[in-house]
Amino acid sequence: MSGAVLAQLIAQGVEEGGSLPTLRAIAEEAGELGASRALARLGLTDDRAAGDMRELRDLLAAWRDAKTSAWKAVFGWLSAAVLAVLAVKLGFGEFVG
Numbered sequence: 001m002s003g004a005v006l007a008q009l010i011a012q013g014v015e016e017g018g019s020l021p022t023l024r025a026i027a028e029e030a031g032e033l034g035a036s037r038a039l040a041r042l043g044l045t046d047d048r049a050a051g052d053m054r055e056l057r058d059l060l061a062a063w064r065d066a067k068t069s070a071w072k073a074v075f076g077w078l079s080a081a082v083l084a085v086l087a088v089k090l091g092f093g094e095f096v097g
Contacts, residue, residue, distance in 0.1 A: 005029050 006029045013022045039045050044053070 003033055006033055 006026065009022060009026045009029055013019070013026055016022055036045075039049070043049075
């Protein structure tokens with residue numbers, strides 16, 4: 001998308017004194033032009049972009065799940081170690097192991 005439509009709308013706004021519909025159209029066109037430029041800079045303008053984004057989101061979700069599972073495992077190991085040390089200190093060592 002080029003900026004030609006945006007330039008035309010701005011010229012129209014100047015001529016009309018900035019009517020509300022013209023200003024809304026300018027804002028909408030500017031938003032679409034900015035979004036198109038941003039996607040182009042990120043390399044997300046081809047047909048595979050939507051699939052790439054889905055795959056990245058899936059990878060991110062898997063990473064978050066793995067991170068959560070790892071923290072839960074560490075907490076479980078630390079809890080078991082603390083309980084084992086307490087059991088030995090309190091004289092219940094024969095039950096640990």
